[in-house]
Amino acid sequence: MDFSLSPEQLLIKDSVARFAAEHGEGKHEDHWPTFAELGWLAIGAPDELGGFGGPIETLLVMEQFGRGLVVSPYVAQVVLAGTILKDAERSDLLEQLAEGKHRFAVAYEEPHARYDAASVDTAATKTADGWTLRGKKVRVLDATSAGTLIVSARTEDGVGLFAVPADAAKLSLEKYPSEDGYDVADVTLDGVSVGADALLGDAGDGLAILEKALDHATAALCAEALGLCSLMLEATVDYTKQRQQFGVALSSFQALQHRMAEMYIELELVRSMAYLAAMTLEDGADPAARKRGISAAKAQIAKSARFIGQQAIQLHGGIGMSEEYKVGHYFKRSTLVERLLGDRDYHLGRYVALRGAAVAEPVPV
């Protein structure tokens, strides 16, 4: 057993950390080509496309993005869309993604689905030369900058995934900001026609491919949460050491020391679960074990991150409420990450359904 990082992994971690330190909080859309040049968009892609690494490398990138509050569409693009394209064996499209030339958005969630990817009413009807899609998708991440939407839709064989040009006729986007300013949109498909080659993989394989990609993306969010939480705790400890009240540093009060110790314990659980999520994916576990591992991670992280975030605001006092000060920005991003791709209740429910008897081994190694 060895938790140390390889020289290559340290290099990625350092270069992302440097970027985050240099450019600071923001979306950094204009740096997307830089991400491609540095190879970050090819993480997880097959070797022949210049790809390298996997879930652990993704974790290292996302943790540093979290620490720097770099809110890039990395998860939506590289992890979510990238994993779908890889598993659907569409290296033509994946290559464009990895080179930063073309962007994708995954439109899977429906109005009343509450995170459940299997709840698909959008229909794909076979036509003479392709498919017609009809339905509605909500909260699609990174939709407005995408050239192609990957849409899940029900076919005669199950659920299929379709690559749909964002400018297709009878497709409309309704863009709105999420609470931390992230770009999301609702998508309406009102009889959109696509060619036969729009189908990614087979017409009945879409759900399995989508659920796996969502698990990869969820693991990446867990890593982002790790970065966010670690920074919130550090900021809180630093602040209480500097802030003087009653003639002494706030950090000298035991009530606050214990609270910060509790935040630290929760942070270590977040760190463990972020790594466990990545490991579960590295193992290539069977779908049930994979879902169970990812849901355990997300449910735990959602709980711990909420505690750390709320206490970070509380211990900062008034300044924590100020929009000018950074800790509130981290708190808001963390609150969003908690709920993206399934909140605590959703993942707890999925875990309960898959739990069965308690597993005999401490961790799936």
Place this chain on the structure above:
Amino acid sequence: MDLAFSPDERAFRDEVREFIATHLPDDIRRKVQAGDPLEKDDYYRWHKILFDRGWAAPGWPEEFGGPGWDSIRRHLFYEEFAYGWAPRMLPFGLNMVAPVIMEFGNDAQKQRYLPKILSGEEFWCQGYSEPGSGSDLASLSTKAERKGDAYVINGTKTWITAAQWADWIFVLARTEPNAKKQEGISFILVDMRTPGVTVRPIVTIDGGKEINEVHLENVVVPVENLVGVEGGGWTYAKFLLEHERTGTAGIAGCRQMLNQLDELLERENIHDRRLAERIAEVDIELTALAFTELRVLAAESAGKRPGPESSILKVKGTEIQQAITELALDAGGPYFEVPLARRYYNYRKTSIYAGSNEIQKNIIAKRILKV
């Protein structure tokens, strides 16, 4: 990064599993499974079986007759105890006084005490806490006065597990009454058969009789029973506590209790969504802690000394243990089952012993967060 156990480690685990399955006496296994109290002879018989196999002292280096295992193997070994319903090994001799004697004792002491701890021939207990000194251990008032070639000890020690069975007790006593609080404390080994030593049982809220008060009244102890130097006791005491804190997460034991809880739900045909979710949350947190423990172990096996990170394991591990006993109690519903209640009451001790969880949070704040 390689997070799997090596083939050797897996083979080792299988070997331990097989050994426990075939060598642990059935009557002892049944008691542990049911949470019934064990007798001295139960502990002794199991210790003897392990001793004959060379496994009685997992934490000891080879030069003193230990197997020389690294932290990963020790972890796997103890985990298998829980999975196989083996009794825990009483730590007072093996994991508390022995490391202190190895580190700070003289050769005569090493030869006199260690072999009998290893063989299980002599039982030990711990003389740390006093009625007036719990978390603030350095405030202890038991006195050891030097008179010629002996110390005369007077005082009361309390919360002492297994004192009723013990042949020896290691005592922290004040040898220099005018020194500063942490100074002037010495670490002295006392034969329980010495005149003036009396043991009084303390019945706990679960009805258990595990712990005792030990009175020391004009107990005369030869000076050669002093470990290390006079006044060095506080340093040795802290060294001992660091050893005690490692491996307190009790992951496998929690897994076993969760399994029992699942069996209870199945047997009683209980289908309660809220209960299922509460159990799942504890199960998930246990997984997170198990992984955290592996991170700590991996750091230790890479040569890092056990540090304040073990406080996380202690706090969270005991919180989870308590949460499971609480869930079991609630799962019983109106059928307030006595064994479940007994365990629930008993496990309240876990957040108090081995440095209360509040003390652990002080340690995390001071030594990790540096506030």
